[in-house]
Amino acid sequence: MPQTPTDQPPTELTPAQLEAYFAFTEVSSLLRHAVEKQLRDAGDLSYVQFQLLARLGDAPGGWRRMTDLADGVVYSRSGLTYQAQLLEQRGLVTRSPSPDDERSTVVALTDEGRAVLATVFPGHIDALRRLLFSTLSSDDVDDLARILGGAASHLRANPPRSAAPRRRAPRA
């Protein structure tokens, strides 16, 4: 194990870091594709739609505000509007203005939405176990949770600088 002479960051990653990064991206892609296929077959849901339903199912009262939903799944506002429309058309959620704040829209799970979620969920869990957790020891899972949990916090704290502070539009 070579000593790192000083702390100054080199322009390269260590082999282990590269390996970890490639493995991460590969698992990310493959797992996502596999899960999407399973969800499409089981309940004709996209991954995003499933995540939204799952988050609603998890919420007390079965409803959330649009923005909270979007933040929860790391998703654009406009994209969420689109998906929420689709889910509403299928009768899986309702959308209504919040009584608190007329600006915000509250998305709520319908009975049918809850039913679909209940139908799809076990298959999703099975897929996860089969694809991901079947090869992982209990310690591995703990390690993953600890390491990635820390990384997630760090990433949340360092947002990708949400667009440069743009100058205001010129008045007429």
Add this chain to the structure above:
Amino acid sequence: MPQTPTDQPPTELTPAQLEAYFAFTEVSSLLRHAVEKQLRDAGDLSYVQFQLLARLGDAPGGWRRMTDLADGVVYSRSGLTYQAQLLEQRGLVTRSPSPDDERSTVVALTDEGRAVLATVFPGHIDALRRLLFSTLSSDDVDDLARILGGAASHLRANPPRSAAPRRRAPRA
């Protein structure tokens, strides 16, 4: 509701598994968004485009077949055709039929493509270090590489059953 008597898989995940999974998806989303922003700012490249250039830069001779490129980045063939067109229009790659096999197209990095790659690469590495590796110990990195490497192999070995064997279209 009875206790879980044996090892047979329950329909739920353990809290640690859930935690690991959520952390994984969150890191995946956040890291992807952040890296995409960095690449767009630095060289007006999408993540996919960067991955393609990087893979070409890594290849002996600086060229690869379309299919090998697509498999390498877990990407659809048609999507690759689209992105390869964009890269070709920008003069970063060339496409030409393989002398070996007239069917296959060989994508090769141009000098300009290599230059762009050299420009963008350090920033990419820096971003990775800043966003991901700055919080990880050397042991963490080793653990990640080991655990996710194993998971990746397993996923590669269990492809999402490439579409059900659909019946062939009726002849005329």
Add this chain to the structure above:
DNA sequence: GGTTATTGCTTCGAGTTCGAAGCACTCAAG
């Protein structure tokens, strides 16, 4: 109270993604 930000969501346009279908070439079998 009245003006000026800020917030929450939607609409819009442009760009990207995928799978299915199609085309061209190669290989195997007769």
Add this chain to the structure above:
DNA sequence: CTTGAGTGCTTCGAACTCGAAGCAATAACC
């Protein structure tokens, strides 16, 4: 040689995604 299967890539259409711009409601300030 001829047929048929298989492979490699592209084209096509439909769906999805995002950011910018727009609208309405709330909050902040004097």
